[in-house]
Amino acid sequence: MSFKDLHLIKPLLKAVEASGYAEPTLVQQRSIPLVLEGKDVIVSAQTGTGKTAAFALPILQKLYDKQDAPKKGKKIRALIVSPTRELAVQIQQNFKTYAEFTNLTSLVVFGGTSIEPQIDVLKKGVDILVATPGRLLDLHKQDYINLDYIETLVLDEADLMLDMGFIDDIKKIERLCPKEKQSLLFSATIPFKIEDLANTILKDPERIDVTPTKSVAKDVSQMLYYVPKQSKIELCLHLLRNTIEGNVLIFRRTKYGVDKLEETLLKNGFSVNSIHGDKPQSERQTALNKFKNGYVKVLIATDVAARGIDINELDNVLNFDMPNVPETYVHRIGRTGRAGKTGKAYAMCSADEKNYVKTIQNAINVQIPVETEHPYPLDPKAKPIVHKKQGSKYKKGRKSEASKKKKKRWY
Template sequence: MTFIDMKIIPPILKALGDENYTAPTPIQEQAIPPILAGKDLLGCAQTGTGKTAAFAVPILQLLIEGKSAGSAPRRIRSLILTPTRELALQIHENIESYARYTDIRCSAIYGGVSQKTQERALNQGVDILVATPGRLIDLMNQKCVDLKYIEIFVLDEADRMLDMGFIHDVKKITAKIPAKKQTLLFSATMPPEISKMVKSILVDPVKVEITPVSSTASQIEQFVYFVDKGNKQQLLAHLLEDKSITSALVFTRTKHGANRVVRELTKANIQTQAIHGDKSQAARQLALSNFKSGVTRVLVATDIAARGIDIDELSHVINFNLPNISETYVHRIGRTGRAGMSGIAISFCEIEEMPFFKDIEKLIGKSIPEVKGHPYPMLITTEPIKPEGSKNQQSSKAGPTKPKQKASNDQKPNSGTNKYRGKSPNKSGMKESRVYKG
């Protein structure tokens, strides 16, 4: 099937051609026809599947074909609700590209910046509004946004809305939208809370499920390095000596951790910037722009800030810290291997993160290969606990030592012979002793 077969109108077809969209992706092929038919839709698809065009293209066509398209005063007829600033900007940018040969106006509102420019755009008239929940509620309370003319409502990344605590805000917003409307809900995972929401806001929806829930794209190669917490920074710098890693998105658990990684990599003369909630919107957009253009080789991000990052040729994703929510791993590594391209996802796992790692493997339904032979292995041995005061009792305070010999820069991911011996540190009558070998 082609976009022409779907009866997409010429102005949008021309714009899609400009974007080199030659054929619809599976989610576009399955979602566009029912949306054009006016059906509610539940889309279960992981990131990087072409989801934005799957709802943006038919929305544009429906609004253009509607009687009030382009009329004055221009009213908000479609609302797209999304959890993060970056994702709002990405969706807005895509819609503007698809709508370049039409008279449809799209605007994005989000926090972290002055609302004056956003107010001005709203006053000039908007057909499609892309918004984050917090800023939208602020502007609704100030009577700057009127949602009573909404015809098509999109709730994007619903599972992330749940993770970020936006569900109550979503309910406040949906209460202000007309009961009679077309609703499209997209979520990469389907936890029970989202299933309840589906029943409450969708009417006889068409369900589109492209891949098994929480599966990882087949074109992404995944590897894990077992490494002590104190050696993660050295291991990261070592890996980045490999010039074949042309671009790397590094995930940390905290904002402070992201800043620390940037500081250390900068000392190693590796062009690095961070993107997280403490950064101003201008700083975040600059960091993202530098990363996309290749000025910055490494972008360090927290999960909330990275949700909307969409880079066509991202070679590597590196989990400096493993997420404690398994589904987040799928979202993270989905930043690479997009649009059918290949990608590599590398995870660092310390002993305290072993439960997270096991949960991730269980979720994705396969084992992640271990990389052996790197300079910073974590070797776990156990020995019986001696009674206190025993003459033979030994302390295990030995810390990490610098490896005697560093691996070569062209080391293959599966080379080497060092082995990780995963023993549980909490077994009764045993204690943990970490041994580091060069």
């Protein structure tokens, strides 16, 4: 999916591209269409999932579509309430970035700093206000902020606001806004009190849950590398030399792939062993014991051969080939990070495996972090390599002139 598929307008697409984002994250894919439709939404998502853009982009689009030349300066039409000044500053920075090619303006207000510069900007008028609850109510009380024109209210990091004791302030702010507005609530977790708040503030909200599914090991940090298919072996060697520490279990899809990789790693001086279905049980057991006891640092396996392998002291898993079934991915990475230890899972994805990554991310509800700093990056526009079968250069059913002449005719 691309940002274009989310029906965003050109000025926003241009800003997103300039920021270097190629594809929307899970939370963006699910939230943006609903926010654009004007629905109230409750989203549970961790930080780092791209949720600011999930509300910033659709809010900017809605404001852009309904711009009118103000007679008396701009009115605040979108309000984002955030628990801390750091988060508020970050959110407003995002709004500024995405609004670069529009004439929509935003301002952030928070306590602990001089109130005068904030008042000066408010007097000129802004479209979007990002605020911490205390300073917002303070400025409202002094009549510098008018919330009568709010069309969209966003409560970000609602569970953190609850922990910080802002719940009454939030309810008060909500009452100061018009009854007919769109409300969006974002929270990493949805405890009972947040559920309660949502029920009082939101109207028939749509729910979006992008918290990792329970099946994904919590103690495994994941990393994804986009790489051309023909450079996978080079990247694998690069990771083994520079990034991966400790032992590593490498998964390949085929037995042939396992053998080929083992051969290359041995040539490059790595202590390596492999297991797959064509090897006798005794050989597989020996390879496994050597790996468990630390004589061999690298073990390469197919999924079938890896069933039932139990290695407590496994530091890393490397998906050389992306599995086409999400459960297989979960099964693979779940072999590390056991018994309270942390583990790392690396994955290499070529152009023809991008769909597998999407399916996996949708199934596990996790946006796998992408590492771009490596020597063999994949061109984002690269298309999968399609191997065409070479047919005969002669057209079927056509005989050459010479062969026709050689034939003795029966007539």
